[in-house]
Amino acid sequence: MATIKDLAAKVGVSVATVSNVLNDKPNVGAAVRQKVLRAAKQLGYRPHRAAQAMRKGRTRAIGLVLPDLTNPFFPQLAQAVENTARSLGLLVCLIDSQGGAAGESDGLILLAQHGVDGIIWCPVGQHVPAPLRALDRPVVLIDRPRPGFAAVHSNYRMGGQLLAEYALQQGHTRIGLLSGPSNLESAQQRRNGFVRAFPSRLEVAWEVRVGFDGILTREARDTLLRRQRATLIVAGNDLIAINAIHFLAEHHVKVPDDVSVTGFDDISWARIVSPRLTTIAQPLAAIGTRAVALLQERMAGATIPSRATVFDVALVERESVKNI
């Protein structure tokens, strides 16, 4: 690997001048500038990132901390993040905490040690890990907002409202709720958006909380079997919806003939299962892209107030809801 010294020697100029050329600093003549640039291209010079990091305290790498890559929601996000980051010359360092606070904490320590310039984080619980407070780099939350942090996510409330409108439109008034965890803002807002849209016209027959990983608790399974005359089951996300449909099918309850189901997220599986899932689509790519843009602004030093950037969502109508 060619160094700045090699360039200096080749052009016959000091290393400082080479550095100034490479960083578009003033006070260097046009002729010399040309020569240096040409030599750099010719030798295929690439700055040694570790050396730069050392001097500047900037690594041009960012951390991406996710709870679980095997949850089909995240790969799309990760892909968008990686691609926009790369287009800005930023390297993405991945942490998959496997849903555990310990892994999350370890990962953040590792990122801190490597001196990443910023972190895009989808938090797993509601606490703030110690390593994160220690690290004074900008952080942008993704998908799961929290007070005091910058965040990029969908308009969950709007999603809930769209579902409520659609439910009424399709003639459903008695609803079963398979909501996500109550400690996640993103789950809470989906639920509230739905419930509070038409409180007088939509009746919530029952509500059970389950995790976003879609695993059905004993309570959820029992409730699904009884159903108490609910004609539409509104699930907290697609994973939950899909698992519910499966469970119902095993017990010879047909969706949408016997009961309708909606999801949330529009993960790719929503198109694959049968019946295909009526759900709320989030602009995942836009969210990922925006998150790195926001992070980059902050890394550049802008002290922007920590507010949330919210994206509109859309209803995708498929076959898991029957018109009654």
Place this chain on the structure above:
Amino acid sequence: MATIKDLAAKVGVSVATVSNVLNDKPNVGAAVRQKVLRAAKQLGYRPHRAAQAMRKGRTRAIGLVLPDLTNPFFPQLAQAVENTARSLGLLVCLIDSQGGAAGESDGLILLAQHGVDGIIWCPVGQHVPAPLRALDRPVVLIDRPRPGFAAVHSNYRMGGQLLAEYALQQGHTRIGLLSGPSNLESAQQRRNGFVRAFPSRLEVAWEVRVGFDGILTREARDTLLRRQRATLIVAGNDLIAINAIHFLAEHHVKVPDDVSVTGFDDISWARIVSPRLTTIAQPLAAIGTRAVALLQERMAGATIPSRATVFDVALVERESVKNI
């Protein structure tokens, strides 16, 4: 962040001695050693990776270059890689090339610039990108072997053979092949393992090549409709199988009643679709873990011959194949 200098000052000893303690070098007294270690713990000292990288030429970071995270095959792999890497103190830098050679090349340049110590790579085409030859770091291929490279992958041939045995066992003798791309070793071996297992007893009625992303070409769709009395369709992977089943369903051909289908990979969707897919399961976590271990060995300097590590696969029997 506490530096080695702070430690030295606090203990009243030179930085060299502190460094020696931290790296278990000899020639430092037990008393001093204790004091330094205690001070390190107390100040929460973490070595500055950029500085170490500069001196040692090692970053303790590895690159993970994948073709497409949204292909459900890869997230599991990525998760396993990240987790084992982290347990070894290695940071994983992710590149998602979106299936393009350009992205792959860019990503490798970025990784080279950051000086990763090694690369785990799932190549997208059959060429070797220029940046990779330039970079003289160990590389371990994952999932897609190639001559001249160390590789970790499944025994695809064995998978093909298992499918062939199972086909016969279930009474199928006339087969349609929806094979993966012929330029991918991993596709080729699956196919050959199947075809060559019982050449006299299994008859290949037709064969169409499609991409591993599962998108059905015009030719594939036409052939699927005719089928030419094939009773079993052997798909190159689960994505292809699932898309084929969907396409058939749209045209009122029922799986497995009208025709049976098998997949390959056992991605999580295989359990979700209906009928659930009979397929070949790869030990993805083991592959990821092993790839990291192998890479680490090579990073440590061992000049091991570049051979492939091959994992056994297993047939998972579900409902997409009918006994006839």
Place this chain on the structure above:
DNA sequence: AGAGTCTAGTTAAACGTTTTTGTGAGTGTA
């Protein structure tokens, strides 16, 4: 003409480590 300002550079210090070399005290040996 002398003082001040600009320009286009150079020199050297600094970032946090590791490693090479140096050194003084203690130990063993002849």
Place this chain on the structure above:
DNA sequence: TACACTCACAAAAACGTTTAACTAGACTCT
């Protein structure tokens, strides 16, 4: 007692950059 040898540590150089401080010459202004 003098010699070499080991031990425990210190001093300094080095890795590749950036940047602050400096300098020599050219130009401007009164």
